[in-house]
Amino acid sequence: MRKNETPCYYPDYLQLDKIIQAQSTVSKDYGDEAHDEMLFIITHQAYELWFKQVLHELHSIIPLFNKTPIDERELEKITHRLKRITKIQTVLLEQIKVIETMTPLDFLDFRDFLIPASGFQSIQFKEIEIILGLKSEHRIDFDKKSFYSRINEEHREYLLSLEQQPSLFELVDNWLSRIPFLKFEEFNFWESYAKAVDAMLQNDKEIITNFSNLSEQEKKQQFTELDKTRAHFDALLDKDKFHQLNDSGDFRFSRKALLSAVFINLYRDEPILQAPFQLLTTLLEIDERFTQWRAQHVLMVHRMLGSKIGTGGSSGHEYLQKTTMNNKFFKDLFNLSTFLIPRSSLPKLPEKLQQAMNYHYVNMS
Amino acid sequence: MRKNETPCYYPDYLQLDKIIQAQSTVSKDYGDEAHDEMLFIITHQAYELWFKQVLHELHSIIPLFNKTPIDERELEKITHRLKRITKIQTVLLEQIKVIETMTPLDFLDFRDFLIPASGFQSIQFKEIEIILGLKSEHRIDFDKKSFYSRINEEHREYLLSLEQQPSLFELVDNWLSRIPFLKFEEFNFWESYAKAVDAMLQNDKEIITNFSNLSEQEKKQQFTELDKTRAHFDALLDKDKFHQLNDSGDFRFSRKALLSAVFINLYRDEPILQAPFQLLTTLLEIDERFTQWRAQHVLMVHRMLGSKIGTGGSSGHEYLQKTTMNNKFFKDLFNLSTFLIPRSSLPKLPEKLQQAMNYHYVNMS
């Protein structure tokens, strides 16, 4: 228990003198205070508080992930912290409904005073994006340029240096690439997998051919689609093709990492793969929620500004709409289902391999 | 109380013999039942149950809205029922999180048996869309064609006949067009409004000009944006220009309706405009939530299928993505903020007009 004499006092411990004294409306400098400016300030501050917590989790995960090999004990901890981020994201989404109680007309009461400040200038949000793996090279043009040009020197340098450090995306890629089991003694998963894939694609082809209620034109469209899928599989199984698609941005993961991710998803029931499966699923959820958050943010901005320009000079909701789909961190995980095959076609693992993926003390209970 | 002798029994009243006996998995006809097919069935049934409730509300609102004039007593009732729809939509959104507990691999266990059934074939959902105002002419090509070609004769005829009836969109347009007050004795709102708009746009122009941290190229882009906004205002205030934009799909409301919607938003504090303001806001919320629902649905389908084709033969998530933004019912309400001007520039209403917009018994308390 506390060694020192002063008892802990809640308002002091939480530094509330800072937290709840940090709201100063700019509208009151120009006349009557706009009632809703306080809401605007506090909502954004609440976002920043939670961003700090997200960063606290991410910064603690990076070093855990940066070890080789990663201790099994730590995998669970990493997933637990990532899951916490998803709960925080639910709060972030819910906060949009609070700010939406400010009507466009109420926003006009103080909007002009904020120019050219903008959500672009949330250093912490960009920090989250960079640590997760969204570097300048992945941003769309407007996002890339306007962002770094609007923040001050100190912030810019901090973020640029952060871009040099390994992101969670890269560490996950490394970790996945290292996962063993895909070749095990005489077993070569990829050969069996390739055969199973062939069978499945053949099946899909028949489905389309036999669709009585598809017009010829529609069938043609579907075959084009199917060829694309087959090309994806080919790429996964063929080194050279993969690198072509990787260069064109269709894949972000390395081929080895992607292969492992598919393996984990297919054999997730094996005890040793359960934690990795949870981890990948949680990363996907984080991505999904940021996408959702961006989508709802677009709707809110659209409703608030119509086709007016944003305070930061962006074209408002149209710009944001573009980042919604583009700024996914783990888009390969979204596309992973492309490479799944039904359990019934799944190559069976050799018994020795299964044992290697279980506990010493098999059957705890 | 009950006149008849048989006491009401909960399971009979709810016809549970039908409701919970209506789940028959197709996978069990082909071998082992896929555990998650039950979830798939029940989730979709829950959607259909709630769609029925949404339709119950919409079908009750249409005749209330179809009267001229609409009794003030009814306006509140209409809004109350529309608000109920938004609460149902929150449930619909939450249900996506349940279906997401089915992993892509689990879906593969029975996906092929469902072909070519598809969510396209939800008659009730299309019914909701049509009643709200989304007719064939507003759908993107794929949506339009593939939809009517996949449902049976009876369903097709029902929906086509529904397209002939007045939609909520049309009734709202009519109602808005009838709203008085915009011209009142010597007062002509549109003249004062046009002046205020001019002042505001001049102000926006200065903002851009004085932005020190915008490059010349960015400024140019912003001026283009501003010209577009001015063109919108011009269109609102100029009959001919409006009809050009209306024809090109930039507006869906009639000009009179749009003018009234702007008026209601600007003077929403006047007692008689409070109920109309609530109603418009609730319509916007319904639209927003359907947009959200579509967006989350896209993410879910993407995660479930990757780049595979949908069971209904669509290209899955890419097709859905297009409908997300296109299928808004009241897009003019989203764009309304374009036409708002700050309270400080708002033309003051003549006292006599204000009185006309208040109660007989002024100051109830």
Place this chain on the structure above:
Amino acid sequence: MRKNETPCYYPDYLQLDKIIQAQSTVSKDYGDEAHDEMLFIITHQAYELWFKQVLHELHSIIPLFNKTPIDERELEKITHRLKRITKIQTVLLEQIKVIETMTPLDFLDFRDFLIPASGFQSIQFKEIEIILGLKSEHRIDFDKKSFYSRINEEHREYLLSLEQQPSLFELVDNWLSRIPFLKFEEFNFWESYAKAVDAMLQNDKEIITNFSNLSEQEKKQQFTELDKTRAHFDALLDKDKFHQLNDSGDFRFSRKALLSAVFINLYRDEPILQAPFQLLTTLLEIDERFTQWRAQHVLMVHRMLGSKIGTGGSSGHEYLQKTTMNNKFFKDLFNLSTFLIPRSSLPKLPEKLQQAMNYHYVNMS
């Protein structure tokens, strides 16, 4: 737009130097920092930020409500701000799920260092309770004593002085008491209402008597229940009985206020009563959400501490459980349904009265 030369910079405007620099863990003073203490701090700070916003709304409502008569224009504004509070409360509820990601074992890593700090010491939360209407006299003993004994002199004096000022509860009571219409020319609502009530209670009595599947003992119990309901009605309609029950704490509203609240609920369709009905409903929702928040807080504390004592020395979840039900602000509104009668038995209002409750400009559209 901004008059002064310095452009507005997002991190400065939000005073982020204060907001995200105000987290200092106490665990690091005693050894290794406990990873989850940051979450503990930030969650509580997020609560305090939102409490500040709730207070911003409440402090703006009090003077609006303190006028006689209240301008109809203001009623809508009051309700809008109260509704915003309910949206904030949804965020407060969601935040519990974030803090729940901290397991009891993780909490033990720093719990002892916090003693004797406690949520009791959230001055802003107590401020909210007091402004809404929960004064010392309404608190259960433990709550009353332990609360004021644990905060410092300055905070105690501030809150005690606040207890002297009119609370929202009192202002709502005054406003309800003033509402006209209950007597209008030859019409006396209470006489007609009393008759309708008699008929309804007679009906309920028959329901119980004719229940074939209730045992004699159960029927007896129900009749006791019914007598209690009748006593409530009697009290509402009889001045002396009312004051007896009011003294014993069964009612908190004055009789006049309660009568008006019943009237508003019964005739809420009349245009002039729609805004008051919304207002009462929103107050009820605020109360409901605080009750929910308390209930979930109890569960969380129970799970976190088991039967250990709280850091503030309270017996933890058992103490909190007691406040869950006791600390409702508007419990009469929860009980209001007791006094409702079916629409079919509702006395019809005289036409002249109905006109008085409508607009000058009847039938706007």
Place this chain on the structure above:
Amino acid sequence: MRKNETPCYYPDYLQLDKIIQAQSTVSKDYGDEAHDEMLFIITHQAYELWFKQVLHELHSIIPLFNKTPIDERELEKITHRLKRITKIQTVLLEQIKVIETMTPLDFLDFRDFLIPASGFQSIQFKEIEIILGLKSEHRIDFDKKSFYSRINEEHREYLLSLEQQPSLFELVDNWLSRIPFLKFEEFNFWESYAKAVDAMLQNDKEIITNFSNLSEQEKKQQFTELDKTRAHFDALLDKDKFHQLNDSGDFRFSRKALLSAVFINLYRDEPILQAPFQLLTTLLEIDERFTQWRAQHVLMVHRMLGSKIGTGGSSGHEYLQKTTMNNKFFKDLFNLSTFLIPRSSLPKLPEKLQQAMNYHYVNMS
């Protein structure tokens, strides 16, 4: 893919002819249909649909849990299905907000026609309660009696026979009791644990003694509390005392099961304990959400009925309030924190034991 010729049609596959044709309002038999009765029916039907899904999951879990030993592969599956139940529960909670859009006055329009039907008569809900582990002997008197007396012969027999089968509670108890590791070669966890507990309680005693801002009376109260905690620990560590408390209902788990649950919570980082920890946490969450659901249901009923009797003859919200706290399935898991000790005092496991709790193939990556 489909073997048979008939293509799968969405409305047929979902048996929508049953699902959306099963709503028949009773109010229309007595005059005008009450608009909101449809909402009442559909909401309850949606509940029953989801209850069926919950039962589908529970019925699939029971046999998996009933094996000895349980395959590690299955543990993950069980937890996954339990987690799905928690997502369904979130929908159940959200549905309350839909039914709350029905005001008490609207409910009065058809309430009397429903007598004596009642939520008591939801066979599926009782089925869920029984399978989870709530048997007649655990119910409060009113719940026990009124429930079985109100359902028909067939339903009663079905549920009574279900009470004879092993519940999830019992199977979890068995599984926990079998978990090894607590004694391992020369290591005896319980001896080390007992010592650590002593140290911690001594510490707590000092905390209270040194509290300068607790009055003597409050300190006395805290010491009483502490003695109770010590008694709990004693009971856990002493066979005879445990059985006394178990008989008096303070514990429901067997002592061996409770010991194992404590062990799992304390050493959850060991790979082999991660899945069991997830499982226990998920059970706790299910319990927590049912408690929340009951609590919100109470509020809703209170608001809907005031102090009127329920249609099933219960005294409405007061009865429900009592079941809220009583009907927890895994209350020992809520109380588990009582038995946790800080990580710093945690006995270190022997290396050989740690190895036994890890994978064959240590350090996968």
